[in-house]
Amino acid sequence: MDDRTLNDLLRRFGLSDKEVDTYLSLLAHGEAKASTVADAAGVSKRYVYSVSESLAERGFVEVNDHVVPTTIRANPPDEVINRLRSDVDAIRPGLEERFSRVERQTEQFEVIKSRVTVIKRIRSLLADADSEVTLSITAGHLPEIRDALVEAVDRGVLVLLIVSDAPEVTDEIEGGLDGVASVVRTWREAMPTLLTVDSAAGVVAPPELLRRSNTDRQAIHFSQEQLAPVIVGSFFGNYWPAAEEVATAPPTPLPVEYANFRHTVFQATLRRRAGETPRVTVGGRWTEDDEPAEVSGRVVESKQGMVEPTTNEFPVEHSLVVETDDGETVTVGGQGAFVEDVEADLVRIEADEDGSEEGEKTEDDTDEAGDE
Template sequence: MDDRTLNDLLRRFGLSDKEVDTYLSLLEHGEAKASTVADAAGVSKRYVYSVSESLAERGFVEVNDHVVPTTIRANPPDEVINRLRSDVDAIRPGLEERFSRVERRAEQFEVIKSRVTVIKRIRSLLDDATEEVTLSITAKQLPEVRDALVEAVDRGVLVLLVVSDAAAKPDAEPGSGTEADAEDETDATDSNVVASGLDGVASVVRTWSEAMPTLLTVDSAAGVVAPPELLRRSSTDRQAIVFAQEQLAPVIVGSFLGNYWPAATEVATAEPATLPVEYANFRHTVLQVTLQLRSDVVPRVTVGGRWTDSGEEVEITGRVVEAKQAMVEPTNNEFPVQHSLVVETDDGPVTVGGQGAFVEDVEADLVRIEADE
């Protein structure tokens, strides 16, 4: 290896030009006095002492200051290489962790221009759902994701669905008949979707005749936002966004429940679950308690969570005397996203909310619902 290549490689390990010259001079002498190294490297004796201390800290040399005059010895190359290799291995986890953070940030958002890809992403996210789905989708596209929704409901996932744009008329395909025929066929299709295509497709279904964005959130962690034009038209420059960000998903859920859900009309609600059941998702808890109360079943709950004022862990048990909610009609919430329970315990009534609760007494992590004996 020529000197220039060797110098370049050593500089990659953080050595300056003078440090490289000093180290190479020491390699040629093995062990030498500072004055000898200074003459060979073309630097001052004081500089050799300073550089030698720096090289010693990194394992390149050993300074013997117990003798007079002080000598400096180059460590064997194998020792130096093993030390450098050990340092590289030590920093690998930190570098990989920081790199993976960048990758995760880059993957948090995906821009999509194709309707087909939007539907594919929605199906994929629905397949991964474990606790909660909120979805608004057009009547025309509902059949494309229906199976994934049914499977989610069968897994015990809370699914709140708005079927929008039910009155939309898609463009007739060439050769498919007259415009009137296309409209008649569309009316029949939309009517069938609303009337008979909703069995088992969601926990609660609402419809809205107006066009609205396609909004999907899954487990308050990921989802899709797509403008109406992207799913209604075969050619448009509008784009959809797929996101995987826990800070954004609750905002989308809030918009869905606070703005779009109240404007839609309830058309289907699932039957109450067979008790006992247990939920980590608090909105699912509130929905089931509401359905039980309306079926003349007095639900008794065991709530594991923490007091909102102190953060201290707590478990409470008692009969539910009231459920505040906005998922099924008639709603009785006091503000748009309120979902809470009033539980009558041996120590008196306790209000219970979900993740992030601050108005209620208890923030719930897990709730078991049973019929009160």
Template sequence: MTTDPGDPPDAAVNVDVDVEELLKRFGLSDKEVDTYLTLLEHGEAKASTVAEAAGVSKRYVYSASEELAARGFVTVNDHVTPTTIRANPPGEVVDRLANDAQSMRPALEARFSRAEAATEPFEVVKSRVTVVKRIRQAIGEAREEVALSFPLDSIDEVADELRAAVDRGVLVLLIVTGVDEPNGDLPTDLAGMTSAARAWGQLMPSMLTVDNRAGVIAPAEMLERSNSSQQAIVLTQEQLAPVIVGSFIGNYWPAAAEAVVTDPAPLPATYGNFRHATFQAELHRRAGGTFRAQVVGRFVDSDEPVELEGEVVGVTQGLVAPATNEFPVQHTLTLDVDGERVTVGGPGAFVEDVEAEEVELTTPSS
């Protein structure tokens, strides 16, 4: 909104609002906010100019600019040399955001009026149909990671959601339970449903975690029988979801037999989920050739932010057999950074040098 110089003082624009925090509410990361605000100050600039002013790498400016352009914040002029990035007029940006928000309202209200999802941290579910519905819904909302154990006889009920998650680039770890012969009983199209799958001979509780924020625990009997008296628990408490995935990866995954491991994803690729980055790094390591990692995170000892890049010279993991980690939930990348070995871990890292927030895997030529 613009104001006329003749407008009274109470119509003036409020410049004291926390614009950085407001931009974050629209999904921009800290560095995307810094990049965008720097561009606003320059109007139009080269990536190197923005990188220096915002205190980020030039590679990051290009990556952030693509995201900002997709959301209508900036325009990337890649038809000129060198490439420049121009901030779009703020009025157009605000109008677009407002229109997007208004266009969501009918769909959100329609979902809200018929929603059955729990609003409490815990929901006790007595119906098999409802449990499967909750599992399918959670998988459909996954953005980074799905860890699921599910009976072989019922796998078709969640197959479409699993395939869609894989297509979105989600790390899908699947334990198929009640499998008598791992090499003969599994579906022929299991590879399309998962990043890595394992088989468990006995029935086990069905467990689901999605993005470390939501989970489901259901007794095996409940999913085997429609008239079971057993009850399932659906939780949305972020503090407990990591406990479930820790049990899934630490207790059940190592004991199950490896059945499917997909091919490595094309590089370059960026991962906010560190287990996914480690999984892909191990696949590329086994495929041969050299590849690098660019890491954004913090030093574990000092809590100071850090950006580093180096060749991946070691992968410690337990997602692909044989496991190379010392304890089940340990996943580590070892980088050669200017001749120095630096270890990188995920959230909560304590044995590594760096805790990563984001990892980009690249080939030397990318």
């Protein structure tokens, strides 16, 4: 390797021209006094001392200041290279994390201009769903994603589905509604296609894009945890109450565990309306002081808006009232809970083996008694 190339490569590691000259002079001598290096590099002796300390900090040389006069020794090239390689490896994770962060940011939004791509993105997101799906889709396009919905339900995903632009008789919907969702509602009006998966990603598409091939309307595919809950809130607040409930899946066999709290509330509600009093073990935190919480007891009330009759006071309220073994009453909410006593991370639902189901009033019974 010629001197110019070597100098250029050393400068890439942050060495100045004078530092390169000093270091190469030391390599030529192996070990030498500062005055010797100064003469060879064409710099002052004081500069050699200063540069040597900098080179020593980076592992290029070793300064022997315990002898008189002080000598400076170049470290073996293999040792220097291993040190540089170790430094490069150390910064790799930080560089890669920042690079991937930029990639994620650029992938947060995708503009979609065709119906085919919208359906493709919906299928892909449904295939990746782990815990929860909220979806509105027109009756005419439901058959195109029906299999993906059935598979999600079979995996234990909570699927809340609105079929819009639906016929008066649901039997006329191609393929039927069996097994496509945990709860199905229909609406005769056409509405936007709204999809959220695990409150982290989704699709928003205007009705015109799925109806016509010659429209200039566009859809958005997003992957942003800050946006998805907003879409979920709009789904529950603006569209879900306007649609009519037409099908509800049976409760899942017990025991079962959920990290998704809405699914917990849904299953507990179905059990109570079947005349049972499910028992839960809740792991999470106390909202008052942020300390870890573990609560066990019987579910005596659920506040929810997923199945009729709804019992929540506002659209996104989904919570449980638990009577503990000590006779205390504790309210439990999901992620971000602040009104309830406990924010749940994981809930196990079991049958109440000791509880008597006879004569117990469910929420439905209470509502009917009030009507009378």
